[in-house]
Amino acid sequence: MRIAFWDVGLTRNGPGLLLKEIIEKDADDIAAARDHILYVAPDILLIAGFDTDFDGYTAKAFADFLDAGFTYTFSTVGNVGIPSGFDLDRDGRFGEQEDAWAYGDFRGQGGLALLSKMPIMTDDVQTFTDLLWADAPQSRFPYDYFTPDESRLHPLSSNGHWVVPIRWGDTRLDLLAFKAATPVFDGPEDRNGRRNADEIALWRHYLDGKLSVGPSSPFVIMGNANLDPVDGEGLHGEIIALLNHKDIQDPLPASDHGARMSNPLHHGDPRRDTADWRDPNPGNLRVDYVLPSADLSIVQSALAWVEGDHSALFSHAMVWVDIAPLP
Incomplete structure (x- = not known):
């Protein structure tokens, strides 16, 4: 079974606008995203950077538009765009993007959506989206x-x-599934760097039984950690700790695209970079991950970049891994 994650970057300036464009079928980036998804042909696809809504209409409309057998969908809105009521960035102004509980203009902006050819056990879904930061292990x-x-x-x-x-x-x-905050755009208090690290650490604590629930079956961690093991900003030790966890396998997907776009100032293997950002800073980084549990068999993996005329529309590669049960 092929499992994939892609931070697709299908966001718009207001709620409902992406849904409208999916239905109208005339936006270049939506059509190019469809072509790339059909090319990689995952059985399960988690997308980030995708405007969602409370009822899952946008995810369902996109699955219908793909016409690739994604019978099952799941999406919710996270904490992006929720007004905090506080001046979180201490600039003397309230109600800005920076003052939301997660940076954004509206609820659901740049959210997560899961598309699956396999049945989703919706009644058994668990979320930690409401966990208070101060209460995290x-x-x-x-x-x-x-x-x-x-x-x-x-x-x-x-x-x-x-x-x-x-x-x-x-x-x-x-x-x-998750997408962590970016570890930049703050001050000496490093609030975004700390939040990014704790969002990543939550899965390690989940695996170690430090939350109210823990793993009971094979699993795959997938999403955008917004943190490279070596290069860029952030507390690198947290993603390294997750990648080295005894219950996880890192398939180390790669692509020649990264090698062609490598930043000579970086120390990590450029073939494994998943985001193509401006040089020299932040440069290309490995921030997107699909990490199967150790009780699964990894058949193959790769990074799939959009090539050709539409490559400039997407800054992230799709990360895919083929898994099978252990013999």
């Missing part, structure tokens, strides 16, 4: 920056943390 919450009122309300998750069970033949497969 080993939290790095910056109490010296946020007020007591802010600390009592500030969520950890930005776009969402989901555990979505899939019925895979006779097996239940849990998809651990």
